[in-house]
Amino acid sequence: MASSTSSSSNMPPTATHERLPMGLRLTAADRPGVAQPVPERDIPHQPWGRISLVVVILVLLLSSLWEWQMRRLELVPGDMSSSYDTWAKLRREVDRRDVPLLLIGDSRILYDTDLDRVQQLTGIRPIQLGIAGGTGLLVLEDIADDPHFKGLAVVGMAETSFFDNRFTVVRTREAIELSKKESPSKRASYQIQRVIGPGLAMLEEDYGLSTLVAHLDPHWRPGVRGPYDNVWKIGQLAPDGSARLWQRLEHDKRLNDHARTVWFELFPPFPIDDKSIQEILVRSKTAVDKIRARGGDVVFLRPPSGLDLGKVEYGHIPRARGWDPLLAYTHTKGVHADDLANAQNLNLPESSHLSHACAIVFTDAYIRSVTQLTPMLHLKPDAPPPLSTPDCVPPSAASLDQAPGKVNR
Amino acid sequence: MIFNSLVFVVFFAIVLILHSMPFSWRVKKINLLIASYIFYAAWNPPFVILLWLSTVVDWFAARGLAAAENPWKRRAWMMVSIVVSLGLLCYFKYGHFLLDNFAHMVSMAGFKYSPPKSSIILPIGISFYTFATMSYTLDIYLRRSAPARNFLDYALFVTFFPHLVAGPIMRPTELVPQFEVPHQATASQMRFGLALMTLGLFEKSVLADGFLGPVVDLVYNGRSAPGFIDAWMGTLAFSGQIFCDFAGYSITAIGAALCLGFALSDNFRFPYAAIGFTDFWRRWHITLSAWLRDYVYIPMGGNKRGNARTYFSLMATMLIGGLWHGASWTFVVWGGLHGLYLSVERMLRKPFRGYHPGPIAGAALGLLTFLFVNIAWVFFRAKTFPQAIVILRGMFGRNHHAEPILAAIYLITTTLIIGGLLLAHSLMRNKTLEMAIARLHPATLTALWTIMAFAVVIQHGESNGFIYFQF
Numbered sequence: 087m088a089s090s091t092s093s094s095s096n097m098p099p100t101a102t103h104e105r106l107p108m109g110l111r112l113t114a115a116d117r118p119g120v121a122q123p124v125p126e127r128d129i130p131h132q133p134w135g136r137i138s139l140v141v142v143i144l145v146l147l148l149s150s151l152w153e154w155q156m157r158r159l160e161l162v163p164g165d166m167s168s169s170y171d172t173w174a175k176l177r178r179e180v181d182r183r184d185v186p187l188l189l190i191g192d193s194r195i196l197y198d199t200d201l202d203r204v205q206q207l208t209g210i211r212p213i214q215l216g217i218a219g220g221t222g223l224l225v226l227e228d229i230a231d232d233p234h235f236k237g238l239a240v241v242g243m244a245e246t247s248f249f250d251n252r253f254t255v256v257r258t259r260e261a262i263e264l265s266k267k268e269s270p271s272k273r274a275s276y277q278i279q280r281v282i283g284p285g286l287a288m289l290e291e292d293y294g295l296s297t298l299v300a301h302l303d304p305h306w307r308p309g310v311r312g313p314y315d316n317v318w319k320i321g322q323l324a325p326d327g328s329a330r331l332w333q334r335l336e337h338d339k340r341l342n343d344h345a346r347t348v349w350f351e352l353f354p355p356f357p358i359d360d361k362s363i364q365e366i367l368v369r370s371k372t373a374v375d376k377i378r379a380r381g382g383d384v385v386f387l388r389p390p391s392g393l394d395l396g397k398v399e400y401g402h403i404p405r406a407r408g409w410d411p412l413l414a415y416t417h418t419k420g421v422h423a424d425d426l427a428n429a430q431n432l433n434l435p436e437s438s439h440l441s442h443a444c445a446i447v448f449t450d451a452y453i454r455s456v457t458q459l460t461p462m463l464h465l466k467p468d469a470p471p472p473l474s475t476p477d478c479v480p481p482s483a484a485s486l487d488q489a490p491g492k493v494n495r
Numbered sequence: 496m497i498f499n500s501l502v503f504v505v506f507f508a509i510v511l512i513l514h515s516m517p518f519s520w521r522v523k524k525i526n527l528l529i530a531s532y533i534f535y536a537a538w539n540p541p542f543v544i545l546l547w548l549s550t551v552v553d554w555f556a557a558r559g560l561a562a563a564e565n566p567w568k569r570r571a572w573m574m575v576s577i578v579v580s581l582g583l584l585c586y587f588k589y590g591h592f593l594l595d596n597f598a599h600m601v602s603m604a605g606f607k608y609s610p611p612k613s614s615i616i617l618p619i620g621i622s623f624y625t626f627a628t629m630s631y632t633l634d635i636y637l638r639r640s641a642p643a644r645n646f647l648d649y650a651l652f653v654t655f656f657p658h659l660v661a662g663p664i665m666r667p668t669e670l671v672p673q674f675e676v677p678h679q680a681t682a683s684q685m686r687f688g689l690a691l692m693t694l695g696l697f698e699k700s701v702l703a704d705g706f707l708g709p710v711v712d713l714v715y716n717g718r719s720a721p722g723f724i725d726a727w728m729g730t731l732a733f734s735g736q737i738f739c740d741f742a743g744y745s746i747t748a749i750g751a752a753l754c755l756g757f758a759l760s761d762n763f764r765f766p767y768a769a770i771g772f773t774d775f776w777r778r779w780h781i782t783l784s785a786w787l788r789d790y791v792y793i794p795m796g797g798n799k800r801g802n803a804r805t806y807f808s809l810m811a812t813m814l815i816g817g818l819w820h821g822a823s824w825t826f827v828v829w830g831g832l833h834g835l836y837l838s839v840e841r842m843l844r845k846p847f848r849g850y851h852p853g854p855i856a857g858a859a860l861g862l863l864t865f866l867f868v869n870i871a872w873v874f875f876r877a878k879t880f881p882q883a884i885v886i887l888r889g890m891f892g893r894n895h896h897a898e899p900i901l902a903a904i905y906l907i908t909t910t911l912i913i914g915g916l917l918l919a920h921s922l923m924r925n926k927t928l929e930m931a932i933a934r935l936h937p938a939t940l941t942a943l944w945t946i947m948a949f950a951v952v953i954q955h956g957e958s959n960g961f962i963y964f965q966f
Contacts, residue, residue, distance in 0.1 A: 110927060136937070149949065
C-alpha cells in the first residue's frame with residue numbers, strides 16, 4: 087500500500103540527506119514516513135560451529151577453575167546468604183501455617199542461633215527471620231500486623247541496630263517488600279538456584295567479579311570511604327533458614343580484622359537521644375500488644391558482643407538506657423547474654439558474632455532460659471543436657487581472650 | 496521475566512526446543528504466543544489483561560479502519576485506538592503525575608486540594624507495547640500498510656517476547672510478514688544469536704550493573720554534593736550505564752529473536768561516536784526516535800511549513816519523547832534540552848552549509864556532542880531538580896569544599912570502561928557489528944566471546960531489572 091506521507095522533502099529531525107557510508111545498513115532512522123520493511127540481519131562469515139564449540143569448552147573449563155578457587159576460599163555450595171529470597175520464602179510460611187516459634191532480629195540472632203539445637207531442646211524447628219544488616223523492630227511490626235501469627239516471637243536486638251535504625255531499616259524494608267511482592271519470575275529463579283546451588287560455591291555475590299575488583303583498593307584516594315570498607319561476607323545461610331558465621335571467618339585473621347574495623351566505622355559513637363529511644367519503645371510496645379492480643383507472646387534477646395565492640399555499644403546505650411527500659415515499657419521478659427551463666431566468655435571471632443560451636447552453646451543457654459520465662463515454649467523431656475562455655479572454647483583460650491574483664495554496662 | 500535471570504535461561508531453552516520440534520507453523524506460533532504471555536506474566540500476572548486489551552482493541556480498530564471509506568469513520572476508529580491506548584498509558588504511567596500537577600496548580604490558584612493516595616503500579620513495558628500497537632493502527636490509518644491477515648500473526652507481533660517489554664519498538668510491517676511464513680534459525684543464526692545474547696548480557700550484567708551502576712548510585716544517591724571529578728565521573732558512568740543497560744537489552748533481544756529465526760530492527764548504532772545531535776538521534780534508540788518522527792513530527796508538519804513550525808514541531812516532539820521516558824518534569828527537561836540542541840544545530844546548519852569536518856575537527860565535534868549529551872543525562876538520572884542542580888554545580892566546579900565521594904578503584908574502572916566505549920564507538924562509527932565481527936580472526940572472536948561469557952558467569956549476583964523497563 088502506498089504511503090500517503092512519504093514525501094522525501096518532509097525530512098524529520100533525525101533524517102539527513104547524506105548517503106550511508108559503505109558497510110552500514112539502513113535502519114528506521116533512514117526511512118522517514120514510510121512503512122518499515124522486514125529488517126535485515128546478516129550473519130558474519132565465520133566458522134561459527136567450531137568457534138561456539140571452543141567457547142563452550144573454554145567457559146566450562148574456566149568456570150570449573152573458578153569454582154575450585156572459590157571452594158579453596160571456603161565458600162560453601164548452596165549458601166543462600168546473598169539475597170533475601172530465602173527470608174521472603176520463610177516469611178511467607180508464617181502466613182501459611184501455625185508457627186509456634188519465630189526468631190526475629192538482626193545478624194546476631196541469625197548467626198548466633200543453631201536451629202538444630204533449638205529442635206533438639208524443644209522439638210520445634212523455629213522459623214528464622216533474622217536479617218543480616220537489618221533490624222528486628224520492622225519485622226516485629228510486620229509480624230504484629232499479620233493476623234496469622236499467634237506463636238512466640240523471640241526478638242534479637244543489638245542497641246546499634248534496634249535503637250539507631252537509620253542504616254538497618256533499608257535492608258529490612260527490602261526483605262519485607264520482597265516477601266509481599268516477589269514476582270513469579272523471581273520465585274522461579276530462586277527455585278532454580280536451590281536446585282543448582284548445592285553444587286556451586288561460585289554463586290556467592292560477595293565474590294562476584296566487580297566486587298572482587300572493587301575490594302582491590304585499600305584507600306588509594308584519601309578521604310574516601312570506598313568499597314573496601316563495606317561489610318564483606320559474614321555468614322552462611324541454608325535454604326531452611328539455618329545460618330552461621332562464615333566458617334572462614336573463624337580462623338582467617340585478615341578477614342576478622344577487616345570485619346572488626348568495619349563494625350567500628352559502621353557504628354561510630356552515635357548521638358541517640360532519649361526522644362528517639364522513646365519512639366522505638368512505643369513502637370515496640372504497640373507491636374508486642376498486638377501479638378499478645380491474638381494469644382501470642384514476645385521475648386527479647388540480647389546476644390553477646392565482643393569486649394571491644396561491646397564497649398562502643400554500651401558506651402552509648404547502656405543497659406539502663408536501652409535494654410532495661412525496653413523490657414519495662416513493653417512489659418516483656420528478656421534474655422540478656424550477660425545473664426546466662428553457662429554462656430559467658432564465648433568466642434566471637436570478629437567481635438560481633440559467635441563461632442558456630444559457641445552459637446550452639448549460646449542457643450542452648452538462651453532457649454533454656456526462654457522456656458522458664460514463657461509457658462509458650464517447653465523443653466522436651468528427653469532434651470539433651472545443658473552445654474556451657476568449655477564445650478566450645480578451651481578453658482585456656484577463654485581465660486586469655488577475656489582477661490581484661492567485663493565491660494562496664 | 497528478565498533476560499539476566501536463571502528462569503529466563505530455562506524458559507528460553509524450553510522455547511528453543513519447542514520451536515525446533517516438527518510441529519506445524521501454526522502450532523509453533525501458538526507456542527511462541529503462549530511463551531510470550533508467560534514471559535510477561537512472570538512479572539505480574541494480572542497485567543496480562545492490559546496487554547490483551549491493548550491487543551484486541553487495536554485489532555478491531557484496525558479492521559474498522561481498513562473497512563471504512565468515509566474519512567469520519569476512519570478518524571473515529573483511529574480515535575478509538577488512540578483513546579484506549581493512550582488512556583491506559585496515561586492512567587497507569589501518568590496518573591500520579593497529572594494529579595500531583597493538578598493539585599499544585601489548584602493550590603497556586605488559592606484552593607487546597609490533596610489528591611487521593613492510590614497505589615497504581617506501572618505495568619512493565621507499557622510504553623513499548625502501546626507504541627507498537629499504536630503503530631499498527633496508525634500505519635493503516637496513514638495507508639502505509641494493510642491489516643494483518645490473521646489475529647495470531649498480529650497478536651504475536653504485539654507480544655513476541657524478545658521485544659515486548661523494552662523494544663526495539665517494532666512496526667507491524669517489520670514483524671508480521673515474518674510470522675506469515677515458517678521461520679527456523681539455521682545453525683549459524685542460532686550460534687550468532689547466542690553470541691549476540693552473550694554480548695548483550697555482558698554489557699548489562701558486567702558493565703552496567705557490576706561496574707558502572709554502583710558509581711552512579713554513589714554520586715546521584717549520595718548525601719553530599721560531589722566535586723568536579725566525582726560529578727563528572729558519576730555522570731560519565733551513567734552515560735555508560737544507560738547505554739550498556741539498554742543497548743545490552745536490545746542486542747540480547749535481537750540475539751534471542753535470531754535464535755528463533757526472526758530479525759529485529761537495529762536500535763543503536765554506536766551513538767557515542769555521533770557528530771552532532773541529529774546524528775546522535777539517528778544512532779540512539781533508533782526505533783523510538785523513528786516512531787516519534789513518523790507519528791508525531793511529520794504529522795505536526797515536519798519541516799514543510801516554515802521555520803517557526805519546524806522548530807515548534809521539533810521541540811514538541813522532543814518534549815513528548817522526554818515525557819515518554821517517565822512521568823517527571825526532569826525527563827521533560829531532558830527532552831527539552833535535546834530539542835534545544837537539535838534546534839541550535841539546525842540554525843547553525845545554514846551558515847555552515849557545505850562544511851565537512853576533517854578527522855581532528857570531527858573528533859572534537861564528537862567529543863563536544865558527547866559532552867552536551869552528558870549534561871542532558873544529568874536530568875535523566877536525577878530524581879529531582881535540586882539533585883540535578885547539585886550535580887551540575889559539581890560538574891562546573893561550583894561545589895566548593897566538596898568531600899571526595901568515589902574511591903580510586905571506581906575512578907579507574909569508570910575511566911577504562913567509558914574510554915573503551917568511546918574508542919569502540921569511534922572505531923565502529925561507520926560499520927555494523929556484523930561487519931566488524933566478520934573481519935575478526937576466528938581466534939580473536941573466540942577469545943572475546945569466551946571472556947565475555949566467563950565474565951557474565953563470574954559476575955552473576957542479584958539480577959537487576961533493566962532501566963528501560965520502567966519506561
